[in-house]
Structures are given as structure tokens and as C-alpha cells.
Amino acid sequence: xxxxxxxxxxxxxxxxxxxxxxxxxxxxxxxxxxxxxxxxxxxxxxxxxxxxxxxxxxxxxxxxxxxxxxxxxxxxxxxxxxxxxxxxxxxxxxxxxxxxxxxxxxxxxxxxxxxxxxxxxxxxxxxxxxxxxxxxxxxxxxxxxxxxxxxxxxxxxxxxxxxxxxxxxxxxxxxxxxxxxxxxxxxxxxxxxxxxxxxxxxxxxxxxxxxxxxxxxxxxxxxxxxxxxxxxxxxxxxxxxxxxxxxxxxxxxxxx
Amino acid sequence: xxxxxxxxxxxxxxxxxxxxxxxxxxxxxxxxxxxxxxxxxxxxxxxxxxxxxxxxxxxxxxxxxxxxxxxxxxxxxxxxxxxxxxxxxxxxxxxxxxxxxxxxxxxxxxxxxxxxxxxxxxxxxxxxxxxxxxxxxxxxxxxxxxxxxxxxxxxxxxxxxxxxxxxxxxxxxxxxxxxxxxxxxxxxxxxxxxxxxxxxxxxxxxxxxxxxxxxxxxxxxxxxxxxxxxxxxxxxxxxxxxxxxxxxxxxxxxxx
DNA sequence: TGTCTGGTTTGATTTGCATCAAGCCAGCAC
DNA sequence: GTGCTGGCTTGATGCAAATCAAACCAGACA
Numbered sequence: 001x002x003x004x005x006x007x008x009x010x011x012x013x014x015x016x017x018x019x020x021x022x023x024x025x026x027x028x029x030x031x032x033x034x035x036x037x038x039x040x041x042x043x044x045x046x047x048x049x050x051x052x053x054x055x056x057x058x059x060x061x062x063x064x065x066x067x068x069x070x071x072x073x074x075x076x077x078x079x080x081x082x083x084x085x086x087x088x089x090x091x092x093x094x095x096x097x098x099x100x101x102x103x104x105x106x107x108x109x110x111x112x113x114x115x116x117x118x119x120x121x122x123x124x125x126x127x128x129x130x131x132x133x134x135x136x137x138x139x140x141x142x143x144x145x146x147x148x149x150x151x152x153x154x155x156x157x158x159x160x161x162x163x164x165x166x167x168x169x170x171x172x173x174x175x176x177x178x179x180x181x182x183x184x185x186x187x188x189x190x191x192x193x194x195x196x197x198x199x200x201x202x203x204x205x206x207x208x209x210x211x212x213x214x215x216x217x218x219x220x221x222x223x224x225x226x227x228x229x230x231x232x233x234x235x236x237x238x239x240x241x242x243x244x245x246x247x248x249x250x251x252x253x254x255x256x
Numbered sequence: 257x258x259x260x261x262x263x264x265x266x267x268x269x270x271x272x273x274x275x276x277x278x279x280x281x282x283x284x285x286x287x288x289x290x291x292x293x294x295x296x297x298x299x300x301x302x303x304x305x306x307x308x309x310x311x312x313x314x315x316x317x318x319x320x321x322x323x324x325x326x327x328x329x330x331x332x333x334x335x336x337x338x339x340x341x342x343x344x345x346x347x348x349x350x351x352x353x354x355x356x357x358x359x360x361x362x363x364x365x366x367x368x369x370x371x372x373x374x375x376x377x378x379x380x381x382x383x384x385x386x387x388x389x390x391x392x393x394x395x396x397x398x399x400x401x402x403x404x405x406x407x408x409x410x411x412x413x414x415x416x417x418x419x420x421x422x423x424x425x426x427x428x429x430x431x432x433x434x435x436x437x438x439x440x441x442x443x444x445x446x447x448x449x450x451x452x453x454x455x456x457x458x459x460x461x462x463x464x465x466x467x468x469x470x471x472x473x474x475x476x477x478x479x480x481x482x483x484x485x486x487x488x489x490x491x492x493x494x495x496x497x498x499x500x501x502x503x504x505x506x507x508x509x510x511x512x
Numbered sequence: 513t514g515t516c517t518g519g520t521t522t523g524a525t526t527t528g529c530a531t532c533a534a535g536c537c538a539g540c541a542c
Numbered sequence: 543g544t545g546c547t548g549g550c551t552t553g554a555t556g557c558a559a560a561t562c563a564a565a566c567c568a569g570a571c572a
Contacts, residue, residue, distance in 0.1 A: 044482050063394070065402040066478055072397060084387035084394075093394045093482050116380050123379035124372050130386035131340035137393035138319070138340075138349045141328060144400060145440050146321040149529075176550070184401050186530060191551050206538095222322055226300050226349050405559070433519070445559060447521055462568095 001032045001105070008078050009053055009105060014129045018115065018122040026115045030107040041096040041104070048085040048092050050106040054078065057102030058174060061094040062181075071181035074099075074174060083129060086112050099174055142227045149185045153193045154221035155228050156183060157202065157209060162230035168214070172207040257288045257361070264334050265309055265361060270385045274371065274378040282371045286363040297352040297360070304341040304348050306362040310334065313358030314430060317350040318437075327437035330355075330430060339385060342368050355430055398483045405441045409449045410477035411484050412439060413458065413465060418486035424470070428463040 006027065009015060015023055032055070035041065041052065044064060054075050061073040061081065072094055075081055085092050086109040116123040143152060156179075160170045172179060180190035194204050200220050201213030211217055223231035262283065265271060271279055288311070291297065297308065300320060310331050317329040317337065328350055331337055341348050342365040372379040399408060412435075416426045428435060436446035450460050456476050457469030467473055479487035 063398040063402065063482070065398060065480055065483060068402050070398070070401040072394070084390040087383050087387040088391070091482075093391055093398070116383065117376065120373065120376035120379050123376050123383060126383045127343050127372065127379060127386060130383055130390055131343040134340040134386055134390045134393065135344070135349055137390065137397065138328070140397060141393065141400070142319040142321060142326070142349070144397070145326040146319065146324050187550070188531085188552085189529060192529090195551090224321055226319070226347075227321060431519070442560060443520070444522085444561085448559090451521090 005032065005055055005105065008055065012053075012078060012080065013132075014080055014083075014125050015122075017125045019119050022115045022119040022122050025118075026107055026111045027105075029111050030105055032103060032105050035098050035102045035104065037098055037100045037102075039098045039102075041098065041102075042082065042092050042094075044092050044095045046092055048082050048090070049109055051080060051083060051086045051109060051112050052096070053080050053105040053107065055103040055105055058099040059102055060097050060099055060174075060178065062097065063094050069181070070184070071178055074178065074182065076173070080129075083112075083126065084133070087116075087126065087130070089113065099178070136229075139227050139229065144184055146227070149183065149189055150193045150196045151221060152183045152185075153190065154197060154200070154217055155223050157197075157211060158214075158217060158221055158223055159228055159230045160209075161211060161214070168212065169208055169210045172209065176207075261288065261311055261361065264311065268309075268334060268336065270336055270339075270381050271378075273381045275375050278371045278375040278378050281374075282363055282367045283361075285367050286361055288359060288361050291354050291358045291360065293354055293356045293358075295354045295358075297354060297358075298338065298348050298350075300348050300351045302348055304338050304346070305365055307336060307339060307342045307365060307368050308352070309336050309361040309363065311359040311361055314355040315358055316353050316355055316434065318353065319350050325437070326440070327434055330434065330438065332429070336385075339368075339382065340389070343372075343382065343386070345369065355434070392485075395483050395485065400440055402483075405439065405445060406449045406452050407477060408439045408441075409446065410453060410456070410473055411479055413453075413467065414470075414473060414477055414479055415484055415486045416465075417467060417470070424468065425464055425466045428465065432463075 009027070010023055015026075018026075035057075041059065042048070054077050056077050059075045059081075060071055061075065062069055062071045064070075073081075075096075081096065082092055082094070089109060112126075116126055143155070147155070157170060160166065160172075161168075164170060176190055177187045180187045183190065185193065194202065194209075197217070197220070200216040201211060202217060203210045203212065225231040265283070266279055271282075274282075291313075297315065298304070310333050312333050315331045315337075316327055317331065318325055318327045320326075329337075331352075337352065338348055338350070345365060368382075372382055399411070403411070413426060416422070416428075417424075420426060432446055433443045436443045439446065441449065450458065450465075453473070453476070456472040457467060458473060459466045459468065481487040481489050
């Protein structure tokens with residue numbers, strides 16, 4: 001483990017509330033492992049023995065059925081994944097694969113479950129993390145069931161712009177075929193969706209996307225705070241911070 | 257509150273592990289309320305003040321965007337809902353509406369959050385509940401992204417058969433237009449999907465669905481334990497019980 | 513009983529998306 | 543350089559699902 005890695009992990013919402021002792025015990029049995037690009041970390045259906053913490057690199061969660069595959073999330077550091085399976089001590093519903101060279105901290109599931117038993121504050125943090133994840137998935141489902149492909153792409157771009165505090169040009173952090181699968185379409189159709197956004201001020205050059213007229217794009221995308229976690233709140237002070245500061249990339253990845 | 261109601265609530269996975277004192281405190285501030293059919297219980301975007309427990313009747317969770325609406329889950333007794341929003345003390349992402357006359361126990365969110373702080377076992381139970389819910393949503397997303405409409409319907413029918421331990425005839429518990437929305441299609445297409453299943457031994461009479469050739473239907477549906485919670489496990493003893501005995505109807509509702 | 517209403521079904525048409533196929537382009541090995 | 547390879551794009555075609563429209567049917571109700 002590199003200097004600073006533990007601190008980065010400890011500052012995750014999942015752990016920052018835990019008692020120092022809890023954190024120490026949980027990470028005592030953990031180990032860091034490096035994986036090359038395009039390596040399967042976990043296969044759906046397999047028992048989950050570790051909570052994974054992505055320290056460096058990018059990874060993907062995907063699901064399979066009937067010889068088809070769909071990307072469910074893209075993970076970027078620092079984030080944890082498959083917490084739900086760890087809590088229930090059961091098999092994974094998603095497979096995980098590295099997109100590039102990755103460095104992962106693997107914390108034994110037993111340690112996590114024990115820590116939950118001993119430290120109520122940690123158990124609460126787990127609950128908050130899972131609740132945030134749950135809500136991210138609800139957003140994803142609404143995104144997919146209520147919007148068409150072009151709208152999903154438009155909102156994804158707006159989310160990227162908001163999250164990477166980018167200016168008018170945003171960078172896609174991974175291949176377009178991955179993005180297509182994440183957004184629930186074929187690479188061909190993603191290409192056509194980008195073409196459709198051309199009329200709304202969007203131009204593409206490799207992995208760089210220029211948004212010339214954010215207003216026009218928003219008019220098409222109709223972002224909604226109840227689907228897109230970045231979207232502007234209706235003008236009220238009631239809710240000033242959605243507690244979903246969440247460890248994984250779900251929100252960004254699934255278009256917020 | 258009727259006699260026996262409290263016992264039914266206490267026997268939920270969410271509460272059966274809690275200390276009796278915890279349960280007493282949490283339900284002390286709770287009250288039972290009855291609602292007529294087709295009544296909005298909760299509007300997406302509104303702050304969530306209560307954890308709802310459906311004691312009697314049927315209710316629906318749905319989401320809205322751009323004048324469209326989609327059903328996200330059907331709830332049947334006894335189940336809790338919007339736990340995630342309660343844990344995070346934030347606004348609802350889904351609206352809730354009664355489908356028929358309903359009886360609900362409403363537990364103040366404060367009481368739930370306090371109980372989590374005081375009782376680590378309860379906090380663990382909340383985590384398990386949310387983890388189960390999370391996994392239910394992952395299943396739902398895989399179901400929608402990987403399967404076509406007819407396949408979703410076929411699997412839904414098989415799930416119904418398995419859960420209601422029905423024989424060869426199953427009962428749809430709610431209107432077909434609701435089911436259509438839940439499965440992500442229009443009522444017209446649900447009708448056509450049923451017609452398509454006719455060749456595979458499925459006949460419909462009102463809300464009664466007869467499955468003449470379960471084998472043929474399974475061949476079409478290709479149920480998968482990693483999507484459909486009812487599906488037969490591959491032949492191993494490793495996992496004998498998925499811990500997702502979960503309070504709500506998600507699994508059944510969203511086709512398991 | 514007749515009439516109204518709303519859910520369901522069926523058919524015709526259009527739209528959206530997937531599939532198939534070819535071409536393009538950059539990176540890279542040789 | 544040449545010739546790969548793999549990702550991306552573009553076009554043509556086919557299929558699945560939404561939409562539009564009309565008919566049907568059952569229950570509610572006067």
C-alpha cells in the first residue's frame with residue numbers, strides 16, 4: 001500500500017464516521033492488489049469475499065444474460081463496490097472488470113460485517129451508503145424507462161460537465177462503446193445520438209465533446225433533480241444538500 | 257391499530273432483530289392511517305417524514321418525467337417503503353399512490369434514525385434491508401436492459417407462479433395497464449405480448465392466466481437466478497438461501 | 513333495462529432502435 | 543513505409559415497440 005492510501009480510504013463517507021479502532025480492525029486483514037487492464041475481478045454468481053475499494057484506475061460493473069452483456073456502472077477512484085453483496089454475504093449480481101491498470105484495496109467481508117456489529121456508527125454509515133446507492137439505481141431506472149436514447153446522452157453530457165467542473169468542453173473518460181452500453185444503446189446508435197445533438201451545439205472530436213450552447217442542450221435534455229443528481233434544484237432552501245455523496249461512480253456513470 | 261398489527265410489523269426482517277425497547281420507542285410515535293383508493297400518499301420531490309408500512313391494501317410507487325409516468329413497484333402487505341429516503345432524511349425520488357383502500361402505519365423518520373443510533377442490531381437490519389433493495393434494483397435494471405418485452409412478461413409470469421405457490425393458473429393482482437407500465441411497455445403491447453405467449457401455452461381470461469406448458473414458457477423466458485429471484489439455482493449447495501427476504505414487493509413486482 | 517365509463521383488445525401506421533454491412537481512421541507491429 | 547487491428551462512423555435494412563384509432567366488453571349506475 002502506498003503512503004496516503006489508507007487516508008484516502010478513511011476519508012470515504014463509508015469510513016469517515018467509523019471509530020478509529022473499527023477502521024483499524026477492518027483494514028488490518030485487508031491487502032492491496034494490482035491488476036492489469038481488461039482483467040475480471042469478480043464474476044456474477046460468485047460468492048463475494050471482499051469489499052473492494054478502487055484506489056487507482058478505472059473499472060466497470062456489468063451484467064450478463066443470454067449471451068448479451070450490459071454495462072451497469074463505471075467506477076473511478078476512490079470508490080467502493082459490491083457493498084450490498086458483502087453485507088448480505090451472498091453472491092455477486094454484477095461482474096467487475098478492469099478497464100485499465102488498477103490498484104484495489106480488498107477488505108475481507110467478515111471484517112466489514114464484524115465492524116457493523118461492533119460499531120453502530122459504522123453500521124449507520126453502511127446504511128447511508130447503501131441508501132445512496134439505492135437512490136442512484138432508482139434514478140437510473142427512471143432515466144431508462146422514461147427517456148429516449150438521445151435524451152439520456154444529452155443528460156449524461158450535462159452531468160459530466162457539472163461533475164468535472166469542466167468548461168464548455170468535457171472529456172469522455174472511457175471508450176464510446178462502453179458509454180453506449182452504459183446508456184443502453186449500441187455503439188452505432190450512440191454515434192447517431194451524437195450526430196442528433198449536433199443541431200443543439202454539440203460537436204465531438206475523439207473523446208473531447210464541445211458543448212457550444214448549454215442552453216439548447218438543456219432544453220433538449222430537460223434535466224430533473226429527481227433523476228439527474230446534478231440538476232438545479234427548484235428554487236428552495238429546504239434541501240441544501242442531498243446526502244448522496246456516494247462512494248461510487250453510479251451517479252456520474254448512470255447520468256445522474 | 258388493529259390487534260395483531262404490531263406483531264405483523266415486528267415480524268418484518270427490518271424489525272425482528274431489533275431490541276424490544278428499540279421497537280417500542282420507534283413505534284411509540286407512529287400512527288395508523290387509512291386511505292381511500294387512488295390517493296397520493298407521497299409526491300416525488302417532497303421531504304419524507306415517515307417510514308411507511310403497508311398493512312393492508314395495495315399501493316404503487318412510480319416516477320415521472322416530462323409528462324410521462326412509469327410504475328416502479330407494486331407494494332403488498334406487509335412491506336415498508338421509502339426507507340432509503342428516511343435514512344438519508346431527504347426528498348422522495350418516487351411518488352406513492354394507493355391502488356385500493358389501504359391501511360398504513362407511519363413511523364416518524366426521526367424515530368427510525370434515532371433507533372439506528374441507539375441499536376446497532378437495528379442499524380444492521382436497516383443495512384440488510386437496503387442491501388436487499390439495492391440488489392432488487394440491480395436485478396430490475398438487468399431485466400430491462402438485457403431482455404425484450406415478451407421475455408420480461410414471461411419471466412414475470414414464472415415469478416408469479418413461484419411466489420404465489422400457485423398451480424398452473426396464476427392471478428394478476430392488479431390492472432394490466434399497471435403491469436404494462438411496471439414491465440416497461442404500453443398496455444397495447446402487453447396485450448400483444450400475451451398473444452405472443454399463446455404459442456407457448458399461455459392463455460388469458462381476465463386476470464387469470466393459465467400456463468399450460470411451463471417448460472415451453474421457461475424455454476422462452478430463460479430465467480436466471482442473477483436476475484429472477486425465483487429462478488432455480490445451478491446445482492450447488494453453496495448458497496442455500498439468498499438473504500434477500502425483503503420487505504417489499506420489488507422482487508415479485510419487478511419480475512424478480 | 514339502457515347508457516356511460518374505463519379498461520382491454522385489435523388493427524394500421526410511424527418511430528426508434530438494432531442489425532448488417534461497408535468504409536474510415538488511428539495506433540502499432542513488422 | 544506496409545499491413546494489420548480495433549474502435550468509430552455511416553448507410554441500408556429489418557424488427558420491436560409506441561402511437562393513433564376504432565371496436566369491444568364489463569361494471570356502475572340511473
